[in-house]
Amino acid sequence: MQHLYIHVPFCVRRCSYCDFSIAVRKRVPVQEYVDAVLTEAAALPEGDFQTVYFGGGTPSLLPPDAIERLLRELLPRATHDALRTIEVTLEANPEDVTPDHAKAWRASGINRVSLGAQSFDDTVLKWMHRSHDAAQTQRAVAALRNAGIDNISLDLIFGLPEELHRNWERDLDLAHALRTTHLSLYGLTVEPRTPLDRWISRGATQRPDEERYAGEYLLAHERLSVFGYRFYEVSNASLPGFRSRHNSAYWSGEPYVGLGPAAHSFDGTTRRWNLRAWEAYRRAIAAGRSPIESEERLTDEQSALERIYLGLRTAEGVAVAALRRPSPPPYLAAQGWVELRDGRLKCTPEGWLRLDSLVSELTMQTEIRS
């Protein structure tokens, strides 16, 4: 049993902070895209999937019948009943969630939707170049529930530049008011060659502030735990029983298959990734060539390091026996960055804020800056 990721690279415009591999299109080349993905899939050995995840890009730009065709052909053995036990997630932008789309998605087997809400402040959404407003997010959640999709996640971005006067606590409260089952919180990062990077270079906006980032991250832990959410990974919190099964598979090192441009696959030892650009991917498939750009076989050393890194991202942490050191340096716990319980080392929210340094400390014995 594996996990299937399908990358849909199309977006109507580029958000100000985004450096993902996307293709900006007013009109999505639906037929070409679906045919290309199904051609790539034909080379895979037959198998059943526990989870399917349409990520992007903006998968909700695909018409519902294209999503239905992909699911039908990629899961040929899944009966309607079997589809209930598979987690099938669609990433969607709020403006694409109409009552008709939501009903069609549900009928095709989608049972979880991850909405790119980002904020409930319309000024902030405009600054981000998002094409929805806060009211559309609220309507989208209602439309999904009316269609029978109750497992809904919201993405929110924190750590925005001060001059936006974004009220993070208000956004958390509005997210809580919608009572979605899952929340993913991402700190804003400035990636090279994005509009945000250019605005900062010419002094039109400020670089996000580290203190604000840390303060908002810790505030989210505080508020969301009061509301009944539990952080089960550094960026993800859910109500009990609603963790993302698909993303949890990545963090526990399970095999997965990726289809579409820029998609990654992992068989337990080797990671492969496809050509990033839609055009390059499309041309490779049309010419009968493999769309794989490259691959790396993990050494035992790399696998061990990756297990530690992925484990520390999660609430379960890592077994102390798996670490390089016989016991973690006591000052990590004294600073309140880790907890040692039942033979496992787990990050606290403060620890998650310095996850990379912690992993270095535990594996390469470098110094951590507080």
Ligand code: SF4
């Ligand atoms: S919708 Fe998502 S993938 Fe598309 S440009 Fe915005 S952030 Fe990037």
